[in-house]
Amino acid sequence: MSKEAITSYPKEKINILFLENISEKAVQQFKQNGYTNVKKISGALSEEDLIKAVKDVHLLGIRSKTIITEKVLEAAKKLQAIGCFCIGVNQVDLQAATKAGIAVFNAPYSNTRSVAELVIGAAVMLIRRIPDKNKAAHDGIWMKEAKGSFELRGKTIGLIGYGNIGSQVSVLAEALGMKVLFYDTETKLPLGNATAAKNMKEVLQQADIISLHVPETDQTKNLINKAAIKQMKQGAILINYARGEVVDLKALAIALQEEHVSGAAIDVFPWEPEKNGDRFENPLQGLKNVLLTPHIGGSTEEAQQNIGEDVSIKLFQYLERGITNGSHTVPSIALPPIEGAHRILHTHHNVPGVLSAINTALSKNNINIVGQYLKTNDSIGYVVLDIDKKLSKQALELLREVKHTIKVRMLY
Numbered sequence: 001m002s003k004e005a006i007t008s009y010p011k012e013k014i015n016i017l018f019l020e021n022i023s024e025k026a027v028q029q030f031k032q033n034g035y036t037n038v039k040k041i042s043g044a045l046s047e048e049d050l051i052k053a054v055k056d057v058h059l060l061g062i063r064s065k066t067i068i069t070e071k072v073l074e075a076a077k078k079l080q081a082i083g084c085f086c087i088g089v090n091q092v093d094l095q096a097a098t099k100a101g102i103a104v105f106n107a108p109y110s111n112t113r114s115v116a117e118l119v120i121g122a123a124v125m126l127i128r129r130i131p132d133k134n135k136a137a138h139d140g141i142w143m144k145e146a147k148g149s150f151e152l153r154g155k156t157i158g159l160i161g162y163g164n165i166g167s168q169v170s171v172l173a174e175a176l177g178m179k180v181l182f183y184d185t186e187t188k189l190p191l192g193n194a195t196a197a198k199n200m201k202e203v204l205q206q207a208d209i210i211s212l213h214v215p216e217t218d219q220t221k222n223l224i225n226k227a228a229i230k231q232m233k234q235g236a237i238l239i240n241y242a243r244g245e246v247v248d249l250k251a252l253a254i255a256l257q258e259e260h261v262s263g264a265a266i267d268v269f270p271w272e273p274e275k276n277g278d279r280f281e282n283p284l285q286g287l288k289n290v291l292l293t294p295h296i297g298g299s300t301e302e303a304q305q306n307i308g309e310d311v312s313i314k315l316f317q318y319l320e321r322g323i324t325n326g327s328h329t330v331p332s333i334a335l336p337p338i339e340g341a342h343r344i345l346h347t348h349h350n351v352p353g354v355l356s357a358i359n360t361a362l363s364k365n366n367i368n369i370v371g372q373y374l375k376t377n378d379s380i381g382y383v384v385l386d387i388d389k390k391l392s393k394q395a396l397e398l399l400r401e402v403k404h405t406i407k408v409r410m411l412y
Contacts, residue, residue, distance in 0.1 A: 012036050014319075015056050015078070020044050020063035022085045023308030033316065043275050051075040059315055061085055062092075064295070065274060070096035080409070081318050083311040087111060087298065089328050090216055098329040098379045101347035101406040105314040105326050109164050110306035111298030115241050116168035118267075120176070122291055123209050126237045126263035127152060131289050148262070153177035158207025160200060160223070161242065162188045166213035170194045181206055204231040209239065216243035226251040235262040241297040244268040253283040256290065263289035267297045322384050322411050331375035331382045341370040342392035343411040346383040349404040350376045358383060361398045367391045380406065 011034040018027060018040045030038050044065035045053060054060060054076040061083045062068065068082060073096045082092060084106035097104050125131065128149045136143040157173045159166045159182035170180045170191050180194035183203045190196055197203045200223075204210065210232065214220045224238065225248040232238070238261055240247050247266070255261040266284060272295055273280050284290050298307075317323035321337060322345045324330045330347065337343070348354045355374055362369060371386035387395045392410065399408045 014058045015039075016059045016061070017041070017053060017057045018061040019066050020085075022061050022063065023304040025305050026061065026083075026085065026308035026312045029309070029312045029316075047072060054079060059083065059319065061311070061315075064088065064091055065272075066091060068092040068097070073097060073100050073102065076102075081105065081315055083315050085304075085307050085311050088215070092328075094328055095379075098377070099406070101330065101380060101382075103318050103324055103327045103330040105311055105318070106328070107307040107310040110310045111300070111303035112164045112168050114300040114303040115165050115297040116172055118293075118297055119165075119169050119211050119239055119241055119265075120172050122239050122241075122265035123152060123157070123173075123211075123237065125291060126239075126265060126289060127155070127209065129263070129289050131263075131291055152209075155179070155208040156181055156206055158182070158197075158203035158210045159213060160203060160210065161213030162190075162194075162196075163213060165241075166211070167191055169211055169213070200228075201231055204228060205233065207236060208233065209237045211239040212242040212246055214242050214246060216245050221245045222248045224248065224252070226254075229255045229261065232261065234260060237261070237263045237265075239265045241265075241267045244270045244272065249283045253287060256284070256287045263291075265291040265293070267293045268295055320411070324382065330380065331377050333373050333375050333382060333384055335371075335373055335384060337412075338371050338386045340389060341386035342389050344385045344387055344392065344396055344399060345409045345411055346385065346399050346402070347406045347408075348381050348383070348402070349406060350379055350381045351404050354381060354402065354404050355383065357402050358385075358399060361402060362387075362395055365391075365394060365398060367395050367398070 014035055014037060016030055016035055016038045021042045027038050027040055047069055050072050054072060056078055057076060058078050058080050060079060063086045068091060070093050079102055081103040084092065084104065086106060087108050089104055089106050092104055094104060133143050154177060156179040159169060162182040162184040166182060170182065174180055174192045181197050181203055182194055183197040183200045214223065223246050229251055238252065252261065252264060256264060264284065269282055284292060314326050322343060323334045324332050325334050346358065368388040369385055370388060373384040375382055396408060396410050
């Protein structure tokens with residue numbers, strides 16, 4: 001987005017709040033494009049503090065720790081969009097954001113490589129039992145032995161979920177000479193020589209290393225439970241860099257103690273501390289051949305920079321052009337600017353007759369529509385109107401009076 005892009009609202013009056021130490025790259029991009037009122041906070045905020053902070057905020061940037069509830073959205077009267085500078089959006093009440101006509105964007109692909117590399121790294125560490133040898137060396141014990149240590153080459157990695165990250169792990173694993181077996185609820189085209197399994201049980205029974213790459217849903221909660229662990233091969237390794245609720249950690253701890261599972265790498269947990277330095281406890285601490293990391297799968301400088309750029313671009317496009325590609329709430333529309341016209345954005349409840357009411361209100365007042373775009377989802381409709389410049393202010397007032405309107409904004 002060029003610095004010359006014009007919006008109807010002065011850029012220096014648009015309030016932007018970034019939480020959770022979002023990449024400085026994102027802050028710089030906004031400031032370089034004329035948005036000077038950018039506030040950055042290093043940590044997350046509680047609901048109570050967030051309600052106070054968002055009162056006059058137009059754009060809100062968060063990561064995974066900040067929880068955006070309906071109460072927060074009700075307090076954010078000026079909020080136009082939320083940028084989730086991470087791969088997920090489950091920390092936002094999407095239903096409430098949709099009803100409020102607030103666009104919610106994220107960066108689902110930007111940290112893919114970082115997570116995939118760490119999964120492979122964890123697989124190497126665990127199959128060689130490096131955590132045990134590392135601890136022994138730190139404790140002053142020399143443990144030079146080959147027993148229980150293996151190469152990745154020739155082993156089978158089982159991927160539960162074959163999306164952006166799972167497929168990247170597949171490519172890297174095959175490059176190391178591994179066999180790749182995967183299961184996904186949707187039909188996916190295998191990359192390289194990867195093989196699709198008929199069901200998850202087949203993956204659990206055949207894989208030497210199992211890596212999870214699924215979202216957090218009601219269906220995936222405790223997906224790897226006591227029954228699923230029993231289906232795993234004796235001595236298999238489990239890696240979870242997906243979501244904390246996916247694995248029953250108590251059941252996994254028992255399997256590790258009984259040596260049915262020979263190692264585990266866990267990066268995400270059902271409960272995680274709010275900030276660095278807080279006390280952290282879980283059932284896997286102190287167990288042999290276990291790697292525990294503090295939700296750092298995507299925490300590389302490259303990933304954070306990519307996320308900052310990706311989400312910032314989406315926010316720019318929405319703020320300055322009304323483009324909603326990638327939004328999880330407002331229907332997706334992408335359109336070029338039209339010369340000689342002012343652009344108005346109209347968000348409304350998705351009920352029959354709204355578009356007709358819009359056109360009737362404008363036509364009765366002889367207001368020419370140069371261009372019009374409509375898209376809906378189950379809850380709301382999003383109309384972009386390019387109006388003759390001479391009549392755009394009158395059109396804006398008329399559109400505010402249309403029944404079922406959620407919000408109207410003059411873009412430029």
